[in-house]
């Protein structure tokens with residue numbers, strides 16, 4: 001059947017060698033060498049659309065700024081982000097259909113979380129300082145060789161949960177492990193369920209999903225806290241005295257019905273952790289590999305962090321003045337982004353999705369954008385070179401002339417060079433309607449952590465000049481999970497190099 005489907009007529013060009021019986025050979029090549037296949041299509045069909053053979057059907061990849069802009073602006077009843085997740089990661093089973101019908105946790109992240117970052121920054125800063133101390137456990141000034149991913153994961157989980165559930169739960173390692181485990185299992189099980197034919201999903205989906213057991217385990221920690229807040233609300237009203245200012249409270253402000261029960265709320269807290277922990281951990285891991293592989297960046301950024309903190313203290317606004325640090329993380333994200341394609345959407349318009357150049361993508365197809373745009377010499381000078389200050393230089397160059405510019409989409413606008421700015425050639429947080437709503441918090445956390453590392457620690461590569469190799473799993477790319485770096489507590493005033 002699949003082979004028959006692969007013969008589907010289309011005027012959209014297919015990657016060479018993927019027609020007829022060669023379909024599956026090409027599909028396996030796409031799975032194993034996604035970057036090569038997408039790069040080939042990108043340069044052959046600049047500003048066009050091409051097809052690659054997926055295991056189950058043709059997948060469509062769009063190139064160029066115009067196509068990206070049209071996809072980013074498309075309404076959900078035409079190109080659906082959620083339906084794509086439903087198809088690929090079987091979120092109906094792993095996360096639950098109710099989170100799909102009423103994604104109030106996303107509304108809370110977009111609105112309340114983002115609005116409260118500056119106010120809650122002192123807690124975030126306090127937690128990250130303690131988390132670095134406890135997790136790295138560097139008592140003296142000796143160098144220690146540390147695995148990056150597990151340590152960063154603990155620090156990120158704990159710091160993020162200071163804002164999600166507050167003290168003391170954010171320091172409860174068993175609770176944090178449940179959050180991490182839920183995220184990993186719902187992804188891996190989702191991929192397995194996603195490989196099943198639709199008629200088998202209702203049978204195997206519930207068996208493979210770990211949602212109920214994760215909620216049950218997390219309830220042991222979250223249940224008493226949520227019940228306590230509900231009791232206070234019943235007794236003293238929605239603005240009860242000493243109500244904590246955290247994600248749990250904000251979720252309760254918008255939750256209704258089942259969402260206001262301890263299990264309903266627990267699921268949303270797990271889902272927020274699922275979206276936050278791995279993404280932020282992998283970004284900071286890549287940043288640390290880049291920092292130690294390109295150590296010439298350390299001193300200018302350390303000088304910037306110390307200078308800004310001396311004048312402004314540790315505030316969210318102060319982080320806004322750290323242009324080099326912002327630029328370094330953005331550059332790391334540009335080069336190490338998480339895969340060959342971005343903006344995964346499913347075509348849900350019955351007549352298909354029509355680009356303004358007349359290209360029509362059929363109903364039910366999966367459509368993405370080639371992330372090759374991050375490495376295109378038309379977009380970035382020396383695109384393969386890691387240049388940590390490329391974006392801060394652009395801000396310096398364009399900033400004064402365009403500071404008062406209203407058009408934030410203008411290519412010259414400094415707004416396009418910030419770490420949180422999405423752009424048609426910078427898709428690490430997506431772009432348009434579904435651009436990551438947690439990116440403002442992620443950026444604050446990441447910049448605060450990098451500035452803290454620069455001021456408090458010396459770091460160097462395990463082997464000088466070598467960056468641990470990224471790992472590719474299917475179409476996903478992650479920084480090495482085995483990589484290690486040397487770290488020591490810094491003697492103030494030392495250059496550490």
Ligand code: HEM
Nearest residue numbers: 275276279280283343428429430431434435436437438442
């Ligand atoms: C460096 C860290 C992060 C990266 C790289 C990242 C990346 C992304 C990307 C690529 C998307 C899909 C956008 C699209 O397809 O247009 C996304 C969506 C999302 N992210 Fe993030 N993210 C990060 C951190 C976070 C954090 C900290 C949170 C929550 C506090 C979060 C919550 C979400 C949610 C809820 C969505 C779905 C948005 C929607 O349905 O409209 N993310 N993120």
